[in-house]
Amino acid sequence: MVKSSVLGFPRIGPNRELKKATESYWAGKISAEQLLETGKSLRLAHWKLQKDAGVEIIASNDFAFYDQVLDHIQMFNAVPERYTNLGLAPIDTYFAMGRGLQRAAAEDSPAIDVTSLEMVKWFDSNYHYVRPTLSDSQTFRLAEKPKAVSDFLEAKQEGIHTRPVLLGPVSFLHLGKADRNSSVDPITLIDQLIPVYQDLLQQLKSAGADSVQIDEPVLVLDLPDKTRAAFKAAYKTLFESSNLPELVVATYFGDILHNLDLLKATPQFKAIHIDLVRAPAQLDDILQVLAPTQIISLGVVDGRNIWKTNFENALALIRKAVSAVGSDRVIVATSSSLLHTPHTLASEAGLPEEVRNWFSFAVEKTAEVKILAVAATAEQDVAHELQSNKAAIENRKNSLRTNDSVVQARQRELSPDLYKRKSEFPVRLSAQQAKLNLPLFPTTTIGSFPQTKEIRLARQKFTKGQLSADEYEDFIKKEIAFVIKQQEEIGLDVLVHGEPERNDMVQYFGEQLTGFVFTTHGWVQSYGSRCVRPPIIVGDISRPKPMTVKESQYAQGLTSRPVKGMLTGPITVLRWSFPRDDIHQSVQAEQLGLALRDEVNDLEKAGINVIQVDEPALREGLPLRKGTEREKYLDWAVKSFRLATSGVSDSTQIHSHFCYSEFQDFFHAIAALDADVLSIEYSKSDSKLLKVFIEDAYPRHIGPGVYDIHSPRVPSVEEIKGKIEEMLQYLRADQLWIDPDCGLKTRQWPETIAALENMVAAAKYFREKESA
Numbered sequence: 001m002v003k004s005s006v007l008g009f010p011r012i013g014p015n016r017e018l019k020k021a022t023e024s025y026w027a028g029k030i031s032a033e034q035l036l037e038t039g040k041s042l043r044l045a046h047w048k049l050q051k052d053a054g055v056e057i058i059a060s061n062d063f064a065f066y067d068q069v070l071d072h073i074q075m076f077n078a079v080p081e082r083y084t085n086l087g088l089a090p091i092d093t094y095f096a097m098g099r100g101l102q103r104a105a106a107e108d109s110p111a112i113d114v115t116s117l118e119m120v121k122w123f124d125s126n127y128h129y130v131r132p133t134l135s136d137s138q139t140f141r142l143a144e145k146p147k148a149v150s151d152f153l154e155a156k157q158e159g160i161h162t163r164p165v166l167l168g169p170v171s172f173l174h175l176g177k178a179d180r181n182s183s184v185d186p187i188t189l190i191d192q193l194i195p196v197y198q199d200l201l202q203q204l205k206s207a208g209a210d211s212v213q214i215d216e217p218v219l220v221l222d223l224p225d226k227t228r229a230a231f232k233a234a235y236k237t238l239f240e241s242s243n244l245p246e247l248v249v250a251t252y253f254g255d256i257l258h259n260l261d262l263l264k265a266t267p268q269f270k271a272i273h274i275d276l277v278r279a280p281a282q283l284d285d286i287l288q289v290l291a292p293t294q295i296i297s298l299g300v301v302d303g304r305n306i307w308k309t310n311f312e313n314a315l316a317l318i319r320k321a322v323s324a325v326g327s328d329r330v331i332v333a334t335s336s337s338l339l340h341t342p343h344t345l346a347s348e349a350g351l352p353e354e355v356r357n358w359f360s361f362a363v364e365k366t367a368e369v370k371i372l373a374v375a376a377t378a379e380q381d382v383a384h385e386l387q388s389n390k391a392a393i394e395n396r397k398n399s400l401r402t403n404d405s406v407v408q409a410r411q412r413e414l415s416p417d418l419y420k421r422k423s424e425f426p427v428r429l430s431a432q433q434a435k436l437n438l439p440l441f442p443t444t445t446i447g448s449f450p451q452t453k454e455i456r457l458a459r460q461k462f463t464k465g466q467l468s469a470d471e472y473e474d475f476i477k478k479e480i481a482f483v484i485k486q487q488e489e490i491g492l493d494v495l496v497h498g499e500p501e502r503n504d505m506v507q508y509f510g511e512q513l514t515g516f517v518f519t520t521h522g523w524v525q526s527y528g529s530r531c532v533r534p535p536i537i538v539g540d541i542s543r544p545k546p547m548t549v550k551e552s553q554y555a556q557g558l559t560s561r562p563v564k565g566m567l568t569g570p571i572t573v574l575r576w577s578f579p580r581d582d583i584h585q586s587v588q589a590e591q592l593g594l595a596l597r598d599e600v601n602d603l604e605k606a607g608i609n610v611i612q613v614d615e616p617a618l619r620e621g622l623p624l625r626k627g628t629e630r631e632k633y634l635d636w637a638v639k640s641f642r643l644a645t646s647g648v649s650d651s652t653q654i655h656s657h658f659c660y661s662e663f664q665d666f667f668h669a670i671a672a673l674d675a676d677v678l679s680i681e682y683s684k685s686d687s688k689l690l691k692v693f694i695e696d697a698y699p700r701h702i703g704p705g706v707y708d709i710h711s712p713r714v715p716s717v718e719e720i721k722g723k724i725e726e727m728l729q730y731l732r733a734d735q736l737w738i739d740p741d742c743g744l745k746t747r748q749w750p751e752t753i754a755a756l757e758n759m760v761a762a763a764k765y766f767r768e769k770e771s772a
């Protein structure tokens with residue numbers, strides 16, 4: 001019998017119960033016990049719904065209060081000393097690593113001030129994980145009550161037999177980094193880590209787990225030889241241990257053909273899971289190398305998008321595997337964890353019926369794996385489901401909703417001059433300076449200011465019709481006026497309007513463009529308690545009318561300082577939405593580039609002289625492996641940005657922003673954007689990262705972030721001065737801008753003002769020093 005399997009389920013709950021409970025706990029409104037209770041009820045609900053759907057292989061330990069990698073850091077006692085020293089309860093140590101902790105001294109406790117561990121993107125997704133941060137004297141020790149074991153037992157107690165999921169040792173180390181003041185290469189710690197896995201796996205076996213899913217997603221990457229060697233040696237040692245459960249190695253987000261020898265060398269894995277949504281062509285080769293009793297787990301239901309699975313295509317792959325190895329050695333599965341998909345379509349009352357029938361969220365995908373597993377050997381038992389799937393796929397293919405002849409005609413007429421600014425940077429810079437007259441070390445922010453409870457509530461009231469359009473507009477105007485006043489008082493040089501009118505930097509644009517539809521409950525976790533509701537691209541995209549001009553123009557009218565117009569770039573809108581899978585993403589990016597070009601030009605016409613086009617997702621879109629695909633991607637991605645930004649005059653200053661600092665592997669593309677000013681995330685990075693700007697003699701302006709915005713802690717003036725000093729080792733004073741790592745929407749006002757005041761003071765110090 002072909003079994004069905006879900007590699008992991010979204011944990012936030014149908015109504016973001018986890019987010020609400022976690023934030024309430026942080027605010028001191030509920031106890032740790034109440035938070036743990038919410039976690040437990042979500043886990044049980046999610047296991048139960050999978051069981052009720054008939055899924056045979058259900059994951060446990062896929063739940064996390066903040067992040068699953070952070071869970072492993074704590075489970076292996078790989079917690080840096082600066083957190084263990086604080087004497088906090090385990091759950092608070094956990095959150096301190098996730099989000100930092102700053103607490104004033106009280107009678108019975110000293111002051112606490114720790115930054116968070118670095119958070120980075122999980123492969124090419126919009127999810128962030130907490131990076132294992134390891135020291136030269138690193139040791140690992142299994143927690144007394146490992147979470148993977150207690151979660152397994154919790155499910156068992158409810159009569160649900162699960163397959164625990166662990167992040168594998170090679171991925172754990174490969175995704176980690178050396179702590180500051182350490183230089184350890186994480187993968188060299190593998191021999192110390194393996195005994196911990198041995199112990200954990202044995203404990204899981206004793207608890208009753210017959211099989212464990214061990215995720216080694218790094219197998220889809222180009223791995224250095226030392227990491228490949230570590231994989232072979234680590235699993236050789238593991239498989240020599242007695243009393244282990246069966247191990248299923250899971251890979252996702254790409255093919256593993258370039259690392260196939262590693263799997264050939266480890267035939268003891270009971271099963272191999274592969275992502276056939278991303279890389280269907282790998283199936284043939286994998287089938288060739290399966291060991292005689294090894295099982296193949298086929299990831300045919302997309303864990304990264306919301307489209308209904310094309311059952312006919314999926315069944316073709318499943319049948320191929322069944323005929324090669326027999327039905328008992330085939331599992332039908334989600335391509336990856338369903339973490340990246342919203343909870344259920346059942347909550348979406350507002351979607352047009354035609355479109356709704358094209359989608360499948362986590363609950364519906366859970367049903368899909370089961371239907372496909374049954375269909376593999378007993379098609380007639382699910383004939384009705386197969387028929388309605390076919391009808392939905394056909395309906396989407398033939399829908400008029402997807403085609404807009406005007407957009408398509410405009411795309412056919414694009415000429416090379418649309419991608420080029422009028423003059424080179426030096427000419428533009430003089431024109432911009434003449435207009436803006438900015439000091440050395442100009443200060444600015446990245447766009448958003450605190451999205452307060454009042455702002456969100458006002459928007460909610462407006463959406464529900466409890467506030468009229470005029471009332472809402474007045475409310476937003478007041479917010480903008482407040483933000484402008486604060487910035488003037490703080491002494492910033494280039495101001496922003498603060499983005500109070502935006503629910504999210506992508507959703508807001510999607511809502512104003514044709515070709516998109518929206519959910520009301522389609523939340524997906526982005527990091528920690530933060531969620532996003534990605535819009536869904538269903539058809540050709542265009543901009544019926546200006547999207548941001550009113551707010552920017554209003555803000556500019558309130559001040560004599562320049563106000564930056566603020567847009568989200570084509571690649572970021574594309575990647576943080578659920579894209580179409582029926583046309584190439586480059587076509588969608590081009591449509592977005594054109595829509596944004598119109599907006600940039602309209603902003604300029606409205607008197608906005610500085611325009612920022614955020615592209616934080618540019619890096620995420622980079623194919624995970626090196627090679628020609630990367631260059632092809634970068635070519636169309638850069639073009640879409642240039643299409644959006646090249647229509648302006650020399651004196652209009654184009655900024656772009658990236659909240660990551662890893663440019664090394666595609667710096668040429670960042671340079672090719674030809675933006676006048678780049679702001680990048682930097683505060684938690686090694687200063688050597690800036691070397692790339694010197695090596696390439698980067699001529700334009702750069703604002704590496706001087707403080708972390710994910711944490712409520714306020715950086716001191718001295719701390720910020722230290723950062724600027726570091727930057728000056730690599731960047732010229734006349735090209736350096738001073739700004740935070742990213743937008744301030746998740747912060748509260750008091751810490752925002754305090755941090756920005758310190759930032760401005762630090763900038764002024766260098767400004768004076770330079771002109772002395």
Ligand SMILES: CN1c2c(nc(N)[nH]c2=O)NC[C@@H]1CNc1ccc(C(=O)N[C@@H](CCC(=O)N[C@@H](CCC(=O)N[C@@H](CCC(=O)O)C(=O)O)C(=O)O)C(=O)O)cc1
Binds near residue numbers: 453502659745746
């Ligand atoms: C810059 N980042 C972003 C990413 N992806 C995006 N799509 N957007 C981004 O900004 N990826 C990388 C990073 C990740 N960073 C963040 C930072 C912050 C958030 C965040 O704050 N998310 C909010 C939800 C934002 C939103 O859509 N808000 C809506 C709805 C608000 C809401 O919950 N309303 C309540 C009622 C009001 C109340 O009680 O508060 C409700 O509907 O029940 C809005 O503002 O209107 C979050 O809360 O998690 C995400 C990613």
Ligand SMILES: N[C@@H](CCS)C(=O)O
Binds near residue numbers: 447614657659743745
């Ligand atoms: N302008 C946006 C960029 C976030 S990446 C903001 O400030 O929130």
Ligand SMILES: [Zn+2]
Binds near residue numbers: 616741
């Ligand atoms: Zn950012």
